[in-house]
Amino acid sequence: MFYSNSWTKCLICLIFITSGNAECPKPQVEGNVVLTNDALLMNDFPEGEEATFECANGYLKEQGSERITCTSGKWSTLKLTCKKKDCGAPRKMPHLTYEFEEGTLFGASARAICDKGYQLMGPSYRQCYAIGWSGRPRCKVVTCDKPPEIMNGTITEKPGEELPEYGGVIQYSCNEGYTLIGNKSIECNEDGEYNSLPPECKDVNDIPLKPTATISITTTTTPTTTVPPTIRVSGRNNGVGEHDTNAATGNAAVVISVISTVIVALIIVLFKLYHCYKRKGARTAPIC
Structure with a gap:
């Protein structure tokens, strides 16, 4: 045991x-x-x-x-x-901003956006890694092609750069004896194009004159009456046209005559009424 x-x-x-x-x-x-x-x-x-x-x-x-x-x-x-880990906001760069849809923590991404008139160089998105933000995008100003020359004219003003940058303005003028047709200046826009075509310089003698017109008034006189005037209009490029004012003048005379008759009738009626009431006030039988 x-x-x-x-x-x-x-x-x-x-x-x-x-x-x-x-x-x-x-x-x-x-x-x-x-x-x-x-x-x-x-x-x-x-x-x-x-x-x-x-x-x-x-x-x-x-x-x-x-x-x-x-x-x-x-x-x-x-x-x-x-x-x-929090990567924080990326370092600021000229003309560059970021959009954060997921914040700035590890694994998040940020979209790079350039200001108007600037183009993005490098990646459009950056990601927050353990060592920090990936990529290094930057923004470069947009440039236009060399400004075109014009015949019989010159460029009087342009930016200092060989290729005009966004917002740069080029001024034109024509030689003596020529006139400028179109815009006297063009501007480099955000798409790298000029906002309009350059102007043209035309010989002043080749520019057609605008149509001109002359007006002559002819009055015909008879021994007893004077006929209303006839207006003739002639133009350099439009031929000769004639407008007769007799009809219009006759219509106006009829209207004036009718109005005058009505006014005279009203004056007579008012005058008679006035005398009727005056006699009534004198206690005599009015004779109207």
Whole structure:
């Protein structure tokens, strides 16, 4: 009986010792943390062994310990927490702005936009990596072709650059004896084109004159009456036209005659009414 109890105690102790020295499995990685290079090279994780973690690429430590410990065949809970790196706003460049749809944290992208009259050189999008923003876009001013020369005229004013830049104005003038047809200036626009064609210089003798007209009034007189005047209009390019004012003058005379008759009749009626009322006031029978 004594030997039986002794063997039982030894077996129980052996079980505890064996379980107490149990190894832990290789730590599992999840989320935004990874095992360090030293921990990756380890194959065995006996009792009391530690494994070290670090934040994944593009993440920074926020808080907590990077170590876990193997105890009784199980790993302790990892306390390390990591957050995305913030690249911040890209460095400012002349005539260049950015649109941020996802912010400035790791993995986000930013769209590069140039001001009016400038063209983008380089990538149109930049991405936030662990080392910072990718790419280096810049904005270059738009230029137009060399301004065209014109016959019988000269360029009197232009920008100092060989190729005019956006907003540059070129002024033209004509030689003596020539006149300018069209716009006297052209401007380089945001598309790299001029806003209009250059002007032309024409010989002043080759320009047709505008049509001119002369008006003559002829009055015909008879022994007893004077006939209303006849107006004749002649033009240099339109031939000769004639307009008779007799009809219009006759109509006007009829209208004036009718109006005069009506006015005279009204005056007579008012005069008679006035005398009627005056006699009534004198207590005499009115004679109207």
